[in-house]
Amino acid sequence: MSNRKILLVEDNPDDVTLTLRALKKNNLTNDVIVATDGVEALDYLFATGAHAGRDAADTPDIILLDLKLPRVGGLEVLQKIRADARTRLLPVIILTSSTEEKDLIEGYSLGANSYVRKPVDFVEFVEATRELGLYWLVYNQPPPQHR
């Protein structure tokens, strides 16, 4: 999985560190782009703002998306991803502390591929990351237009 690219959308720096570590422990860190809010994530995906000039066709393989984000929230990011032909089919995994039924329903309704609650136990989190990475980057066949 050497050339796989992950977009991590997460505003909490501790969670960024811990997620990167969990990815690294599972040899999934080759290329992780971190966006710390919804605006940055959208700028990256659509090559706008700070990421103007980037090749928007070079999309990540998976997006790990937190829901509670400053400026533009996770659900709105998801909505914009699904509304654009270039990113419509990207696998999006919601990674959040919320298990609120409303968030789950909305997340899935907007086309999330998966919904994972971050466990408090870091060992569990590493294991969850391993299984996520294995499934989405190894076993799962990506959508055809992509790569």
Added chain:
Amino acid sequence: MDTVNLVNPTDTAERFRLLVESIRDYAIFTLDPEGHVTSWNAGAQRYKQYRADEIIGRHFSAFYTPEDVASGKPARELEVAAREGRIEDEGWRVRKDGTRFWANVVITALRENGRLVGFAKVTRDLTERMQNEERLRAAVQELDAFAYSVSHDLRAPLRSIDGFSQILLEDYGDKLDDAGRHALERVRAATQHMGGLIDDLLKLSRVSRGELRKERVDLSAIARAIVKEYTGREVAITIAPGLVVEGDPRLLQVALENLLGNAWKYTSKRPDARIELGEVEAAGAAGKRERVFYVRDNGAGFDMRYADKLFGAFQRLHGTNEFEGTGVGLATVQRIVRRHGGRIWAEAKVGEGATFYFTVGE
């Protein structure tokens, strides 16, 4: 002996009239068989704002909302009262100045030798009670929303504490001695315990939110599915068949998970453990038969002197070193039972087991 002469019937009637007239907390007045006001007391004046001379002789439909008058409710209530002797109603009524109040109304038919001579009407103003209930409901909702957001925001730092403690153990474990590593393990254990507390708090707030569904729920089937997950020990589990009630299936499942889970937990030190879900019939309010369900075990039990603490959130009757737990389970069960209009109580003896009884409303 009281020397006042109470034998004279006209005197008694007069005293009674004076007594009724002076009551201020209830509107008490009489109507003729057609519904015209024939007497008026202080409470009626206070609630409805008419003086006796303004209202006597007028039809009592003046107290009803235009919608109720249009639908013929005043006449209907007299009809029912005449036929059945009495009618009780709760709803909006109108004061002289047009403002509305929420009233409890009882109309009783007055008969002399079987002939209808009129009606007595007793009205209570429940507006304040209703407003208090609404305020209370809003406060509970606010509190639950608060508990919910706190629960989420508290989990994030816990993940950091646990995660970075684990990083210390993994990357710097060789620089620490056993005591240092042990201290970090304690930090992680406490963090995860707090994570459990927060999750339970979240569950507790969740059972109070949302609509209460009313459908047919098979408690026996739910219980059988729950205990299927209980493995690793020999326990004689008996579940009475056909315990079917009307209620919210999701909430009743949570209640049974907690009650059966407790029975499973507190029998863990017994080789001959028994758990039973069943039903008894008891005499309920107003002489009605009441269905009472119970979960019984022969486990650790508890001291009945502390029974009043049983259902408080974060209250525990056993030490964590003895039995694991956060003390939220029974508080959750009580909330669920109460939301259904039911009751829950327990009987127990230390070392002999506990029985939790509950009803699920009508």
